[in-house]
Ligand SMILES: Nc1ncnc2c1ncn2[C@@H]1O[C@H](COP(=O)(O)OP(=O)(O)OP(=O)(O)O)[C@@H](O)[C@H]1O
């Protein structure tokens with residue numbers, strides 16, 4: 021029973037991290053029709069920059085803020101330099117974002133060195149709570165709470181604010197949004213930066229969770245992110261949360277019971293969804 | 307037009323002859339090995355060009371087929387016996403396996419839109435990598451295994467010539483393929499899939515054919531690669547292989563066949579020199595970053611690569627004359 | 641009366657296809673100008689070109705004396721042009737209220753008065769205020785699309801085939817609404833239904849094969865059996 025509970029908490033925490041990555045991916049795809057293969061790079065940069073800020077200041081808050089700042093800057097650069105020039109051309113988009121992923125990953129090695137780096141958990145999140153036989157690791161609970169909080173905030177923005185309204189409208193019909201007098205290019209930029217911030221926040225939270233960070237973690241997580249986006253339905257924000265939790269839990273249970281199959285099972289789910297229900301579990305576009 | 311075509315052929319023939327003579331006049335081991343490597347990756351890049359350049363499909367899973375070829379040859383030479391006969395048989399086996407897998411994968415996935423296809427192939431090749439890492443009894447996982455190549459290939463020069471012959475044959479066959487009616491349909495798919503569909507072509511069939519051809523050729527490249535190292539490990543299935551093929555094709559020039567060969571040359575050579583520089587300037591340890599940047603610039607500014615850009619420049623110089631001729635013609639008629 | 645919109649010698653390409661090959665027409669303030677022509681004549685493309693969705697490659701479009709030919713779509717829309725597309729362009733998972741809100745530049749008194757006005761005109765929208773746009777009937781979607789374009793403070797409405805696929809009784813309603821709206825805005829209307837076009841149009845422009853072939857007062861067209869037969873297949 022404790023085991024199951026622990027696996028569940030573990031899976032939920034992983035799921036939340038994947039969600040943070042996938043949320044941006046799905047919004048960017050839904051609105052801009054761009055599948056950003058460099059998104060994992062933003063995640064990895066978030067992780068590295070938070071570890072760097074933490075080693076400098078010993079403050080977890082500053083580490084997170086530093087990661088968010090990195091996300092904003094990289095998001096801005098990526099949208100302006102990488103996405104914009106090839107807007108509307110799918111093949112070029114796929115090629116260029118993958119190339120940028122390569123550059124982001126290699127840049128990490130140039131700046132921070134090619135080896136793994138240890139990431140510390142801030143003292144107040146070290147340890148666990150014990151309820152009888154059940155041991156709950158504090159930091160995992162923290163991740164889960166942050167994940168739900170972020171979901172809540174974004175859901176509020178999407179549902180209740182004008183910009184959220186415009187984003188939801190844009191996901192359905194970009195041309196119509198333009199004819200209503202809205203400069204959709206600005207909206208693209210904001211959404212892209214928001215997605216980048218989510219990814220880098222995810223990376224920052226990931227670092228203490230796994231204990232080590234390395235440049236390739238971006239691509240590894242991005243693949244999970246893609247799986248989630250496909251399962252949840254491209255452009256669906258709630259869909260990505262649900263699918264991320266599903267993938268996180270599957271990964272966690274499988275990793276314990278049949279470790280060699282954990283990634284395979286998730287890919288299998290994605291393949292099945294793509295083949296039989298290519299629009300994902302949640303359909304967004306008309 | 308015909309004369310230009312003939313000149314191209316004569317030019318290519320001369321280059322091939324020079325390359326054939328090359329190992330007889332020099333005994334630089336480094337160069338023989340480097341050129342062998344370039345030829346192998348040329349084959350891989352050309353196979354990728356069939357997908358990207360001629361059919362307009364972006365696959366992130368091409369390493370799958372390269373790896374299948376590499377492992378089939380390595381395992382058969384290791385388990386059966388290191389003879390030329392087994393070598394040839396292993397290449398054929400690798401091609402058949404690659405063909406069957408690309409057929410199944412293609413049939414299931416090629417109906418998807420470009421984004422989804424790219425993503426799914428990325429995931430599938432990831433799956434193959436995991437599989438190879440776990441199936442240790444066959445692959446020895448990440449540690450890999452060394453094996454003995456057929457005795458004749460011990461001579462680097464012989465192997466060089468064998469690979470060069472493979473390259474020339476593959477080039478000629480693929481050239482024929484893209485110039486056949488089938489190849490023209492592929493180009494039509496790339497240019498306007500919707501329109502090709504409405505003209506009554508079964509687009510999916512053609513895409514599957516393209517992916518089988520690409521997969522089979524890639525497996526040949528993988529087999530040759532394994533022999534050249536006499537060693538194989540899971541690195542043949544990694545994203546890096548796909549990225550190499552992608553870079554070579556894009557930088558050389560998509561949809562030209564000759565471009566990927568030039569791209570392979572450019573990249574292998576600069577990789578060789580840049581990693582040489584790394585001793586003095588550590589930044590060059592990360593030489594791949596330069597290719598990444600070069601590649602991004604190429605996608606934005608020179609989407610047709612080295613060969614394509616040169617061809618365009620060539621055509622631009624010729625075009626004005628054609629335009630000038632037209633009005634005078636119509637005047638003469640009226 | 642002042643000229644609100646002027647389209648002069650406009651050519652438009654979509655991809656490699658030369659769709660518009662010389663479109664000319666004018667819309668005067670307070671009038672309903674009707675674009676006529678058979679299927680594929682280029683009526684929709686003309687509206688899209690005015691809005692910059694399929695930008696003109698040649699020619700000149702002026703709105704309220706300002707050239708808007710090469711401006712981006714949102715700038716053109718913000719200068720005071722509203723659009724009701726052929727497929728209505730309703731945001732399916734947004735409620736009726738949210739659909740209206742996306743279109744509002746701000747929520748000042750003028751805009752709210754406009755909203756009250758259109759809700760009086762189309763009481764159905766008030767009934768389904770919190771319902772998703774995708775769940776509305778065809779007629780209600782048409783009304784929502786018109787209402788939405790109207791609250792965007794537009795002085796000119798471009799309406800593309802509002803009668804398409806609607807029952808006669810609903811067409812009647814839409815037509816009355818347009819006649820009513822005409823008191824407050826200028827309207828360019830694409831309409832195949834000649835009965836409707838002739839009843840509410842002040843002027844007409846006839847397109848064929850992407851070109852303006854005739855234009856003039858609607859009354860004259862009603863009399864002109866020859867043109868009607870040649871280009872519209874009626875009369
Ligand atoms: N995206 C496009 N690509 C190619 N051709 C197009 C495109 N959009 C429109 N066309 C062509 O442009 C021409 C004009 O189309 P348009 O939609 O403007 O006609 P229309 O007058 O509105 O017709 P209808 O009464 O059927 O709505 C048609 O021949 C159409 O086939």
Ligand SMILES: [Mg+2]
Pocket residue numbers: 683684685726800
């Ligand atoms: Mg139309």
